Amino acid sequence: MIQEENFEHILAKKYMRTELLPHAFCSGCGIGIIERMILMAFEELGEEEWKRTVFVSGIGCSGWTPLYFRSDVAHTLHGRALPFAIGLKLAKPELNVVVVMGDGDSMAIGGNHLIHAARRNIGLTAIIVTNMVYSLTGGQMAPTTPEGAITQTTPYGNIEPSFDLIELMKAAGATYLARWTTYHIIQAKNSIKKAIKHKGFSVIEIVSQCPTFMGRYVLNKSDPRDIMQWFKENSIPISIASTKSPEELKGKIVVGEFLHKPEVMEYTERLKLLKERVGRR
Amino acid sequence: MPGELRLMTGYDALVEGAITAGCRFFAGYPITPSTEIAERMSNRLPKVGGIFIQMEDELASIIAIIGASWGGLKAMTATSGPGFSLMQEGLGFAVITETPIVLVDVMRGGPSTGLVTLPSQGDVMQARWGSHGDYAIIALAPWSSQEMFDLAIKAFNLAEIYRNPVIILSDEVVAHIREPIKIPPPDEIEIVERRKPSVPPTEFIPYLPEPGEWVSPMPVFGEGYNLLVESVMHDEFGHRIGMGQPIAERKIKRIYYKIEKNVEKIAMYEERGLDDADVAIVTYGSSARTSLRAMKDARNLGIKVGMLRLITLWPFYDKLIEELSNKVKSIVVPEMNMGKIVREVERASKGQCKVFSIPKVGGVLHNPDEILSAVKLAAR
């Protein structure tokens, strides 16, 4: 019999800094599930890949995600996770660089860096945790807040339209795109595995539950079980969504793998060709 | 060919100095008057096996060089006034994570977009106090092409020794001037490499140095040390702390004192004719070039004038100015701004002698006659 007092799951014992657990997220927060997706992906990819992996994160609730992993981690400034990851990847191209950011962190203050990293098709894996609000500062409006929602800075209802990250990244030039929710754990884990193996710039948007702010303000559901049920009922796979009209898709979440282009050349390969060309002169 | 004289602009000398010191990563953004540094770096770095990338703005440039420094490369960026204001956030990040980087600020007329192609010395205080919070910084002020070469190497060495960002405060004149420089042979140049830890990862404590040392050795990413590079206030492992006045105080005082209490080792200056002087000219950068001419004219008129040229502006060497103010009757500080380093000189002299400021704004160097008339006034 195993004692229950100080028990941790076997994945936590193997890959996480157990001296920092229990982690600081709220009860029922989706970020814990996202940590599990990442660790399950690496458990299947093998120890060699884990040893070559480093994590970079921004500021926000999602920025605390990789701090609990026993690996090289950089917790940078708000919106500036991608430039740090670019500098690191160029200095050591053999590393797997996984960047974990929030929706406000990557699309609002870090929007410029996101579109240029996608344009360069640099070999990073960006996991963007969307919870429709800025949760660490108390529930303010974010670029992904739905219209009409009431948050701390939109007490009369949100008047701004929201972003569609996948369309933005398609136009900017990213080469692997997927969106899942925390309900779709196995599918998201497979996407993460594929994105780590993919050489170019991959973006996985994971819609995650925030019972404290997004649940209470935007969805009127404060129990994480109700929000999970809402994710289950309101997510539509791409193959079905393509047959529906935009009115029917309002308020729904379209999930699946949108794009996979392995043939576009990645930035560090272009740099290597340049060095060879210049060195010969 | 090392050993012979070459005619180079300040930019070229800076780039050659950086590459000699081992710089292999440059991320920048074009801004007048520092664009030529980025252009020459884009030409030279691929030939020596380095990496050049033009980022989308200055915010990305400084964060990218911090990332490259944690990837094991010596990294540098170059900018001017408006870009320097944007980089303050990244500078604070480099200070709290103790990352060695070099930042070149080619000062131009401000404020805001200002006098785009004309020189000034208006960023000297921003280099020290520009970012938020408590921190210390090293800033160097070259006055010739030769010094652009020498101080570039010195800046990289200081950054690696103290694990702190180092700022090179050039101005537009020093950067564009074309002068002969002498590149010494490689065995006469001192280059400091990064210190690596000697214990295995399970025993290494990243931010707790050995007794008597100010900084601990710096491993890089991908070596198995499981580092936590953290911008929130952290403890010796990089873990964030909830409520922790003793922990935060230990860290802030260490990164502050490691520069401020080592002034004697870091400070560089040059003295001319101060042995019998009644009036001293304390100056730096391009203003020192004009002051030299004014000093010679004043000596011809019989006034006993000497010059103290500050090469390190920060950390400010208080004791040097205090001793100087004991020896001379008055100090004259010509600057191409509204009077910034003169405040430090006044504070350090502790009222032991008179201090006169000669500000000059508008994008031109001083006229030697202006400094001469101020010296005459000070000698009375």
Added chain:
Amino acid sequence: MSAARVKQIVVSDKLCKACYLCIWACPWGVLEIKEERNWRGIKKPYAARIEQCRACKLCELYCPDFAIQVIVDEEEERKILEVEEIYEKKWLDRLKKRDEIISRGVWWL
């Protein structure tokens, strides 16, 4: 799929935050909420009908806190102890070393 015999369903006192996502996830109704609160003040879930468990491990998947694990047999229990020995224990020494150095006082203050 008939009911498998699982050895134990462990729910950690240290990590569980009583979000009850595991109870929502379980398709067989194995887990229930306990009556008394533990030393952290929460009502943990526990395996009320362990004979119904088929070891599908959905409760493990949906737990955000890594607090619950379904242990099927001795082999899995042995693997947990092995991982603890190889991966976890060796990193805890440097914490004690740091506390010792700090308690003696640092030289720059």
